[in-house]
Structure formats: C-alpha cells, structure tokens
Amino acid sequence: MAARENFSRKREAIYGILCGTTVHPTAEWVYEALKPDYPDLSLGTVYRNLKKFCESGKVRSVGVIHGQEHFDGDTTKHSHFVCTECGRVLDIFEPVVPEEKVAEIERMHNFRIMTEDILFNGTCPECQVNKAIE
Amino acid sequence: MAARENFSRKREAIYGILCGTTVHPTAEWVYEALKPDYPDLSLGTVYRNLKKFCESGKVRSVGVIHGQEHFDGDTTKHSHFVCTECGRVLDIFEPVVPEEKVAEIERMHNFRIMTEDILFNGTCPECQVNKAIE
DNA sequence: CTCCGTGCAAATACTTTGCAAAGCG
DNA sequence: CGCTTTGCAAAGTATTTGCACGGAG
Numbered sequence: 530m531a532a533r534e535n536f537s538r539k540r541e542a543i544y545g546i547l548c549g550t551t552v553h554p555t556a557e558w559v560y561e562a563l564k565p566d567y568p569d570l571s572l573g574t575v576y577r578n579l580k581k582f583c584e585s586g587k588v589r590s591v592g593v594i595h596g597q598e599h600f601d602g603d604t605t606k607h608s609h610f611v612c613t614e615c616g617r618v619l620d621i622f623e624p625v626v627p628e629e630k631v632a633e634i635e636r637m638h639n640f641r642i643m644t645e646d647i648l649f650n651g652t653c654p655e656c657q658v659n660k661a662i663e
Numbered sequence: 664m665a666a667r668e669n670f671s672r673k674r675e676a677i678y679g680i681l682c683g684t685t686v687h688p689t690a691e692w693v694y695e696a697l698k699p700d701y702p703d704l705s706l707g708t709v710y711r712n713l714k715k716f717c718e719s720g721k722v723r724s725v726g727v728i729h730g731q732e733h734f735d736g737d738t739t740k741h742s743h744f745v746c747t748e749c750g751r752v753l754d755i756f757e758p759v760v761p762e763e764k765v766a767e768i769e770r771m772h773n774f775r776i777m778t779e780d781i782l783f784n785g786t787c788p789e790c791q792v793n794k795a796i797e
Numbered sequence: 798c799t800c801c802g803t804g805c806a807a808a809t810a811c812t813t814t815g816c817a818a819a820g821c822g
Numbered sequence: 823c824g825c826t827t828t829g830c831a832a833a834g835t836a837t838t839t840g841c842a843c844g845g846a847g
Contacts, residue, residue: 573830580813634783641791643747644784647782649780657773708803711838711839801845814833815831
C-alpha cells in the first residue's frame with residue numbers, strides 16, 4: 530500500500546461516508562464508494578467497522594432489505610420508507626408514533642422499549658411516474 | 664413415506680402451524696415443528712411455501728431478526744416487539760400509528776404507502792426479571 | 798399423460814472470522 | 823515493543839434453485 534494510511538483512516542472514511550449520504554447504504558455500497566480513494570480497502574473491514582459502529586451506537590441499522598443490511602449514519606429518531614419498486618430507502622422525519630403511545634405500550638405489556646424501527650413500504654414518487662408511463 | 668400424504672398436505676401443515684402459533688417462527692422452526700408429523704419434509708419445501716405465502720399475502724414477514732427471517736400467519740394490522748435478550752417476538756395489537764398520520768406522510772412526500780412494519784426493541788418481562796436476579 | 802409439489806443436494810448470497818502482516822505511539 | 827487495525831481468503835449461515843421423481847386428475 531502507498532505509505533501510511535492505516536489506523537483509523539479507513540474507519541473514519543467509513544463513518545464519514547455514512548454520515549454524508551442519505552441513501553442508507555449496504556456494506557457493499559460503502560465498499561464500492563470508498564474503493565477509489567482506498568484501493569486496498571477490503572470488504573471485511575467495512576463489515577467489521579459497520580458492526581462496531583452499530584454496537585457503539587454511532588450508526589444505526591435500518592434493517593435487512595432484499596437480503597442486505599442497510600445502515601444509517603443519522604441516529605436521531607426518524608422513520609423510513611422503502612420503495613418496493615426500486616428498493617430505495619428514504620427518510621421520514623415527521624414523528625409517527627406518539628411518545629405517550631410508547632409509554633402506554635410499555636405499561637400495558639410490561640416491556641422495556643429501547644428503540645423503534647418504523648418502516649413504511651410502498652411506491653416512491655419516481656416509481657409512481659415510471660409505472661404510469663408504461 | 665407412510666402412504667399418501669403428498670400434494671398440498673404439507674403446504675396446509677405449514678400454513679396451519681403459522682396460524683396456530685404466536686411465536687413468529689423462522690423457516691427452521693417450522694421445519695423442526697413439523698418433522699415429527701412429516702418425517703420426510705424438507706427444509707427447501709418450507710422455504711418455498713413460506714415465500715409463496717408471503718407473495719400471495721396469506722402470510723406476512725416480520726423481518727429479519729438475528730439473521731433469520733420471521734413469519735406471521737396473522738396478517739391483520741399489528742406491531743411487534745423484539746426482545747433483545749431472548750430474541751422473542753411478541754405481538755402488539757394496540758394501534759401505534761394513527762391512520763391520519765400515514766395519510767399525511769403520503770401527502771407530504773408523495774409516497775404511496777402499502778404496508779408498515781413497526782418493530783419495537785427492548786426487554787421483555789421475563790428477561791427483565793432474569794436480569795434483576797443476576 | 799400432464800401438472801404440481803416435493804426431496805435432495807448443489808449453488809448462492811451475504812456476512813463473519815482466523816491469521817499473519819503492518820501501523821501507531 | 824504492545825496494542826489495534828487490516829487484507830486476504832476460508833468458513834459460516836441462511837436461503838434459493840435445478841432436477842428427477844411421485845401423486846392427483
């Protein structure tokens with residue numbers, strides 16, 4: 530490899546790209562996106578770091594969509610929309626579950642709720658247009 | 664095999680067990696549960712039928728949890744709670760997302776929303792007790 | 798005979814892991 | 823030097839698929 534680009538350089542890059550995109554990438558996507566700048570990057574490293582980020586809470590998993598896990602560098606509370614046509618994952622920042630509803634469920638079932646994953650499925654604007662054209 | 668238990672018998676059994684349990688099983692679980700009664704059942708058949716059920720809408724996927732897809736024979740609208748300790752998946756029948764909220768999001772983003780997957784993560788009553796004991 | 802459903806095993810797809818080499822302080 | 827991070831390739835796990843056979847109409 531070139532010279533001295535080890536240590537956290539790659540890790541930072543992985544984290545950076547996660548925070549700098551809104552596409553909710555897969556490990557593969559991150560790998561491909563970083564390869565030009567880090568030609569010797571390995572997919573295993575991407576997986577390892579993504580896992581680490583999730584465990585430490587710096588990154589959040591959107592869930593497994595079409596067999597691949599998608600990640601999100603934005604850990605603030607928000608929901609997602611998955612287009613069943615193109616597979617795109619989009620953000621929904623409007624709150625959808627009232628706080629008191631969660632508290633109520635915790636009380637009724639005696640659950641301790643830590644996080645919530647809200648996923649809407651349907652057709653995104655672009656794909657609605659495309660379908661209309663065909 | 665015994666004699667004449669082919670055709671849709673196994674398919675019915677798979678569907679039946681999905682509707683008759685509340686554990687939100689994986690393919691593997693269904694396979695194990697049915698093996699005593701259908702010793703020649705194959706895992707591939709379970710996967711094939713689960714997929715078919717999901718496509719036809721008779722069964723719903725709860726999502727991939729700990730690397731395995733979980734299914735639900737109850738397709739009425741409800742949410743789920745996943746215990747991060749034991750992995751259990753429990754039902755929440757209280758509505759959590761107000762209808763009008765969904766309509767509002769559809770309008771604002773121009774999405775066409777077909778389904779929603781609501782997943783809460785946390786600790787179930789049993790595991791809270793177990794953790795308290797340790 | 799034809800079609801559908803199946804068992805079995807091979808093939809995929811995604812992700813994890815062991816190990817030795819290399820970076821940083 | 824000791825600890826961390828990585829590349830690489832092998833291993834692992836979950837799921838899908840090809841093919842030939844068996845049962846139903």
